[in-house]
Amino acid sequence: MSKIEPRDRMIVALDLPSVDDAQAMIKQLGDSVTFYKIGMELVYAGGLDLVRQLSSNGKKVFLDLKLHDIPNTVEKATQRVADLGATFLTVHAFPQTMKAAVKGKGLSPLQILGVTVMTSYDDSDLIEAGYSMGVRDLVAHRARQAKAIGINGLILSPEEVAGMRALIGPALQLITPGIRPKGAEKGDQKRVMTPGEAITAGADYLVIGRPITSATDPKSIADAVVDEISSALG
Numbered sequence: 001m002s003k004i005e006p007r008d009r010m011i012v013a014l015d016l017p018s019v020d021d022a023q024a025m026i027k028q029l030g031d032s033v034t035f036y037k038i039g040m041e042l043v044y045a046g047g048l049d050l051v052r053q054l055s056s057n058g059k060k061v062f063l064d065l066k067l068h069d070i071p072n073t074v075e076k077a078t079q080r081v082a083d084l085g086a087t088f089l090t091v092h093a094f095p096q097t098m099k100a101a102v103k104g105k106g107l108s109p110l111q112i113l114g115v116t117v118m119t120s121y122d123d124s125d126l127i128e129a130g131y132s133m134g135v136r137d138l139v140a141h142r143a144r145q146a147k148a149i150g151i152n153g154l155i156l157s158p159e160e161v162a163g164m165r166a167l168i169g170p171a172l173q174l175i176t177p178g179i180r181p182k183g184a185e186k187g188d189q190k191r192v193m194t195p196g197e198a199i200t201a202g203a204d205y206l207v208i209g210r211p212i213t214s215a216t217d218p219k220s221i222a223d224a225v226v227d228e229i230s231s232a233l234g
């Protein structure tokens with residue numbers, strides 16, 4: 001596993017309704033968190049300035065935009081995201097889209113993450129959408145393509161991590177949401193693992209939102225997650 005500090009492996013999802021709420025949470029978390037995920041909800045509420053702000057304050061940002069468009073648009077949009085100083089950007093794992101994003105990031109430090117098949121999809125959703133492959137085969141097919149195209153990592157559910165690591169080896173970073181420390185509410189997540197279990201399964205980064213952002217003391221939960229990551233890394 002690559003040499004990344006345990007704290008830098010925890011990505012806190014800022015799924016909050018306004019930039020003010022997000023800024024209050026960032027302030028509360030202070031030095032306990034170095035990496036944040038900003039998704040469409042916050043971006044459409046004016047969150048792009050927050051990406052710039054966090055990046056210039058030494059924090060890392062995962063911009064979860066799940067881009068998918070014609071190659072020219074994906075390439076140019078990726079260039080603009082690189083200009084913002086983000087560290088991770090998600091794109092749907094279609095070959096044209098992945099190639100355009102890799103071209104768009106150029107020599108910048110931005111890393112492109114592929115979303116293989118949305119975890120809300122099952123085999124019947126793929127059939128309905130006109131696919132002849134099931135979820136498992138399509139995830140493996142797209143993961144192999146992502147590796148060949150030079151994508152930097154994949155987003156997976158915790159239970160897919162070990163199988164994917166075996167399939168693609170160490171070349172790609174594996175990032176998993178669906179993380180719940182012991183005793184935390186599952187909420188709408190069905191297939192969850194603890195931070196320690198996900199790291200042991202081979203995840204490089206963990207995305208964790210509500211167990212931290214809805215906690216009475218978010219900072220202490222964040223520190224406990226980092227401790228668990230450290231212990232799992234040994």
Ligand code: C5P
Pocket residue numbers: 013015037039118119120155156157177178179187189207208209210211
């Ligand atoms: O609050 P919670 O820890 O469930 O947040 C998980 C984050 O990861 C959310 O931002 C959610 O949108 C994202 N995510 C997910 N499952 C996926 C892909 C992304 O939970 N398959």
